Amino acid sequence: MNEYTMPIVFGVVVGTIARMIMLRTDYRQYPTYLHGKIIHVALGFIAASLGAVAVPAIMEMNFTAVTFLTVAATQFREVRNMERNTLSEIDDYELVSRGKAYIEGIAISFESRNYLVILTAFVGTLFYLIWNVYIAFVGAIICLIISKVLQSGSTIKDLVEIEYSPPHFDGAGLYVDNIYIMNIGLPERQEEILKYGMGFVLTPKNINVVNTIAHLGQRQAILHDVSVSLGVFRDSGTPALVPLIKRDLDDGRIGVFILPQIRDREKAINIIGAVPVLETAIRMPSKSNSRNREVN
Amino acid sequence: MVIEKAVLAIITTNRETVSGGAPIFICKDFDELQKTAANLEAIIDGIAHALSDELFIIVKH
Numbered sequence: 001m002n003e004y005t006m007p008i009v010f011g012v013v014v015g016t017i018a019r020m021i022m023l024r025t026d027y028r029q030y031p032t033y034l035h036g037k038i039i040h041v042a043l044g045f046i047a048a049s050l051g052a053v054a055v056p057a058i059m060e061m062n063f064t065a066v067t068f069l070t071v072a073a074t075q076f077r078e079v080r081n082m083e084r085n086t087l088s089e090i091d092d093y094e095l096v097s098r099g100k101a102y103i104e105g106i107a108i109s110f111e112s113r114n115y116l117v118i119l120t121a122f123v124g125t126l127f128y129l130i131w132n133v134y135i136a137f138v139g140a141i142i143c144l145i146i147s148k149v150l151q152s153g154s155t156i157k158d159l160v161e162i163e164y165s166p167p168h169f170d171g172a173g174l175y176v177d178n179i180y181i182m183n184i185g186l187p188e189r190q191e192e193i194l195k196y197g198m199g200f201v202l203t204p205k206n207i208n209v210v211n212t213i214a215h216l217g218q219r220q221a222i223l224h225d226v227s228v229s230l231g232v233f234r235d236s237g238t239p240a241l242v243p244l245i246k247r248d249l250d251d252g253r254i255g256v257f258i259l260p261q262i263r264d265r266e267k268a269i270n271i272i273g274a275v276p277v278l279e280t281a282i283r284m285p286s287k288s289n290s291r292n293r294e295v296n
Numbered sequence: 297m298v299i300e301k302a303v304l305a306i307i308t309t310n311r312e313t314v315s316g317g318a319p320i321f322i323c324k325d326f327d328e329l330q331k332t333a334a335n336l337e338a339i340i341d342g343i344a345h346a347l348s349d350e351l352f353i354i355v356k357h
Contacts (some may be wrong), residue, residue: 024310185346186334239357240343 007128011055014140015121016041016047021144022113022151036289039147040110043079047072047114051121072118078154080111094235096227096243101217105278108232109151156222157273159209160202164265167199167257178199179248179255187238193259195231196241198268200256208284210252215281219245220274222256229271230263304342305354307333313351326350 023040033263035036052074057065086105091097098106120143128136156162165177169190174181176199212218223243227234234241243258260268285291301331308314309329313321321336323329326349333352342354 080299182343183345185344185352186330186337188330188334189337189344237338240337290311 005131007125008052010058010128010133010136010283011125012045012122014124015051016045016118018120018144018147019044020115021116041078043114044117048121051118052123052125055125059129063151065216074115076111079114080107080294083107083110084106094224095232096218096224096233098224099217099220099277101215102221102224103223104280105276108279113147113151115171116150121144122148144237153188153279154277156202156213156275156277158193159277160204160213162269162272163201163203164269165199165255167193167197167258169194174257176255179246179253181244181246182257184240186240191224191242196259196263198260198263198265199257200268200272202254202256202272204252206286208286211283211285212277212281213254214247214252215278218278218281219254221278223258225275226258226260226271227270228267229236230258230264230268233259233261300340300357304340304356305336307336307352307354309350319339
């Protein structure tokens with residue numbers, strides 16, 4: 001035991017707790033119980049240790065020791081690769097795949113959450129050493145709140161108006177509202193689709209959103225989340241029964257066609273609304289200077 | 297180049313409208329056409345698309 005033992009233990013504990021709080025099995029269905037979680041709690045513990053011991057290293061004027069934080073960065077980039085590889089491997093076996101953009105989004109969040117853990121552990125230990133354990137508690141709790149805020153990005157319902165619109169056929173063409181989805185030839189398939197299918201129209205609220213929801217990865221993420229939460233009327237060998245999203249080229253609305261097992265409109269609208277907006281899909285044309293010059 | 301979509305079979309009741317590389321199934325009437333298309337769809341994992349009442353194609357997506 002020396003003067004740094006308790007502060008470091010404190011930092012490691014709050015850091016690990018932060019990782020556990022940020023680790024949720026929810027609509028993303030990932031990571032799953034039990035081993036997936038163990039991996040991430042263990043990595044969270046390592047991240048917390050790195051954050052905690054950085055403070056005494058600086059205080060002892062041992063500045064070179066801080067360079068091991070770069071090792072941490074490499075390590076957590078590796079976490080991102082690991083997540084990306086695992087999810088890409090299993091994506092082929094999903095009835096409705098996640099899509100590469102969604103996988104990338106999940107992988108990025110795993111990496112960034114480890115950095116938030118480092119920050120929490122660092123602040124906890126620093127406050128403990130400078131002031132006392134009570135202020136360290138306050139600092140750690142503020143960090144946890146910041147982590148929680150940073151963790152949750154915007155969702156689809158912030159971007160669009162969601163309306164129910166029953167799918168219908170015009171000849172062999174399947175439509176949701178006036179948006180063409182696909183061509184279904186067999187009358188019996190058409191009946192199945194009318195019986196089990198549901199359609200929704202997502203109307204963008206502003207110009208930035210048009211491009212974001214048109215992103216193919218974002219669309220696939222919506223389909224995946226809905227299929228996970230409501231089930232999907234589909235099997236291998238029935239390629240005609242496939243949930244799809246198509247776009248109205250005139251005004252940027254998108255038509256969502258899904259085949260859920262639980263056909264509850266309100267639930268479906270809530271679930272579509274709760275789909276996270278993928279970081280890779282976010283576009284901000286209104287912030288582009290050259291575009292604004294042209295407009296003015 | 298990877299070909300992502302391909303016409304795997306053509307099913308028709310009017311043999312004069314079709315020719316070409318994919319296997320062609322000629323049926324007597326619309327009923328037989330539908331049955332053949334449904335079977336082929338299940339067997340070769342493609343989607344049966346209707347081009348007209350007398351012409352269906354099975355496409356692999």
